Amino acid sequence: MTAMEQNPDAPLRVTDVTRIEWDDEADLLVVGFGGAGVCAALEARGQGVSVLALDRFAGGGATARSGGVVYAGGGTPQQAEAGIEDSPEAMFDYLRQEVGDAVSAETLRDFCERSRDNLAWLERQGAGFQGSVPPVKTSYPSDQYFLYYSGNEAVPSFAAHARPAPRGHRALGSGMSGYNLYAPLKASALRQGVRLRSQCEVRRLVVDDEGRVIGVEAWEIPAGSRAARRHARLARWTDAIHPYVPALAERLRRKVRALELAHAERRLIRAGHGVVLSAGGFIFNRAMLTVHAPRYLDGLPLGTSGCNGSGMRLGQAAGGVLERMDKVSAWRFINPPLAWARGVIVNADGQRYCNEEVYGAKLGHAMVEEQGGRAILILNRALLREAFVQIGPGKVWSFQRMPALLNLLFNARRGNSIGQLAERLGLPAKALERTLAEYNAAARGEREDALGKSPGFLASLERGPWYAMDLSFASTLYPCPVITLGGLRVCERSGQVLDPDGRPVPGLFSAGRNAIGVASNFYVSGLSLADCVYSGRRAGAQVAALVRAAKASQGEQQ
DSSP states (O other): OOGGGOOSSSOEEOSOGGGOOOSEEEEEEEEOOSHHHHHHHHHHHHTTOOEEEEOSSSSOHHHHTSOOEEEOOSSOHHHHHTTOOOOHHHHHHHHHHHHTTSSOHHHHHHHHHTHHHHHHHHHHTTOOOOOOOOSSOOSSOOTTOOEEOOSSTTSHHHHTTSOOOOOEEEOSSSSSTHHHHHHHHHHHHHHTTOEEEOSEEEEEEEEOTTOOEEEEEEEEOOTTSHHHHHHHHHHHHHHHHTTTOHHHHHHHHHHHHHHHHHHOEEEEEEEEEEEEEOOOOOTTOHHHHHHHOGGGTTSEEOSOTTOSSHHHHHHHHTTOOEEOTTOEEEOOOOOSSHHHHTSEEEOTTSOBOSOTTSOHHHHHHHHHHHSTTOOEEEEEHHHHHHHHHHTOTTTSOHHHHHHHHHHHHHSEEEESSHHHHHHHHTOOHHHHHHHHHHHHHHHTTSSOOTTOOOGGGOOOOOSSOEEEEEOOTTOSSSOOEEEEOOEEOBOTTTOEEEOTTSOEEEEEEEOGGGBOOTTSSSOOTTHHHHHHHHHHHHHHHHHHHHHHHHHHHHHHHO
């Protein structure tokens, strides 16, 4: 049977395990060697478990291409270095507002209480962090700073319920820090004896006649072959150019798939005690997105080609259940430049609907879920000039500077009066005039801002001329990145995949964005990577406990 004829979803069922000719085996198989996968492997290997990781590409996943921010608090050494006071309780009080009911209060509290230890564990694997805090709020700090307010902690409506503290711990290193976080973890895992089979895609789970997951059916491109070299090169190009030329990246992605179908060879690999599915989200699977979250089809998928829902489908086919699949995070960041966040965002009715200083994912959620994707930014000439200065060369990242500059130059409509601006935008003039009048009164200190904006983020827009930029969800000039947050339902104590009745699927675990976790409600920068560490270590530790129990049982029998 050829690779193309395989069904990637239905498990391979075997009645006699002893008659299977396995190509490889380990106590634990990790499917997807990104942030969650490497943490599961490290934890299990550190407890003496033999671990084999399988990755469709070279490992790293979305983690290696991320900003490398780990959400941690409760009094980390980096917070102490910056003179910041924090506690697990304050961290919990804030995150409860963001996490909602994605996980239980008990699990969230455990996540917060383990936060410092998890960060220290990352440092023991070779990752580095530092306590330098930027002077103003930003969506992602420059290379000078590595600890920042990565969410809504300081926004008044959140700070009223929890003492704010910066908890976004960015991995030390130049450039985007995802690779700086992942590379030492991967190196540590390999050094400790974790084995990795790359360019090895798991297409089916293997289960016995009782439904226990006992291995995987994988398809591997032979190492060192011409096909393997071309596959690696195309995969790198695809993920590198996707944020800039997504259509071309999609064509390359199809070529990558064609290579896999034509050249990969079948491997049956046995899992002695467990399989961890840690293959990321499903943002690159448009069919799944159409079914579960069609509102987000116009967004720019954020992640890597491996974020195609394959791990979720494997788990579901083995008896697991998918939940919160409609939860998708849209990132409408308007800071930097800071001047944008001091303006106002209005909807199609010319009305404000969200505090402009909030974290971009919160603004994006309101834009897509409540306002039909509309977001029009209103500035005046003073703020426009400030914005140009704030995105000057060397002041912000190029990925922050270029979109802002393009929109300031080519997406800013001018009006010499509010009425004229409204007419050019197709907005009701009286509503827009009323919106700006109320905002200006708050900026002058005559009243509280209706949406709770901090005084430092308010700016009077009384003097024109005025400018408007359409930053709506479907904007081609200002694409909106999106990631998925739903996944397999798991036991919050063990990470074991659960069936629709809440019963564990024997031998199957899941972690990271492949599963439901603390980041499965609202997104905050660093929360997903922190959950990869937390849930990955949890699954690895549970498999290690199973291995110890099995050895103890064998000893008693002997």
